[in-house]
Amino acid sequence: MIDFDTRQLTALVRNEIPLEAFKIDAIQVGKHYDCIDFYQINDIYIEDPAVEGYNFDNSNHTIHERFARLNELDGHVHLAGGLSCSVTDQRINSIRISKRYIEPVTHFSREQIIEFHGVPEIELIDDYMHSGFDYSVDNYILVYNTKNLNFYIDPETNLLREIYTGVLDLKYFSIS
Structure with missing residues (x-):
């Protein structure tokens, strides 16, 4: 690292x-x-x-x-x-x-990120369906396209899990 x-x-x-x-x-x-x-x-x-x-x-x-x-x-x-x-x-x-790499900031919550950056332009759900029966949510994503920032939030803890810079392809996600 x-x-x-x-x-x-x-x-x-x-x-x-x-x-x-x-x-x-x-x-x-x-x-x-x-x-x-x-x-x-x-x-x-x-x-x-x-x-x-x-x-x-x-x-x-x-x-x-x-x-x-x-x-x-x-x-x-x-x-x-x-x-x-x-x-x-x-x-x-x-x-x-x-x-x-993300460990130093995983204590920040969804609410804190919104407080820092404002209301996201879009909120996405990183989810999938397996075999038609098993639905799972991996992340909630706060999307700030004008800043090229996306914050992935753990659905269980409501804490920051990952950051992606750039524009996400919306076809791979559900819109919240």
Whole structure:
């Protein structure tokens, strides 16, 4: 896991800094993907438009080869500890902050986030139905598209679980 100043993460949640000022070590939305510490990467998924459907070709390339392919193709870089970056046209266009990286701010509640950021533009439900009988809600999501911020809230504790920067594709969620 990358050591970083967790005060920036707290400031992002508290709406004290804009997303454009937020970074984890050298990783920042808008920067070239080579700012990612190669030795922190545990997986890279390349989106190859020449391959229809899920790109099983990824497993035919080493991590080093996939990292180099980001010069030509888009993809997702997953780092140890729960940090992921989506790369488009060689630039980081979104960051997912979860697991160990989100721990310093998991004490913030849904109500506090709304107090800091205002009423969300949309509230989504990250849910799924399994076999037609087993319905489950994984997260409630507070969506702030104008800020490119999405706060995932644990449905059992009502506390922050994950942050995703960028615009979510609404077809994958239910609207609250």
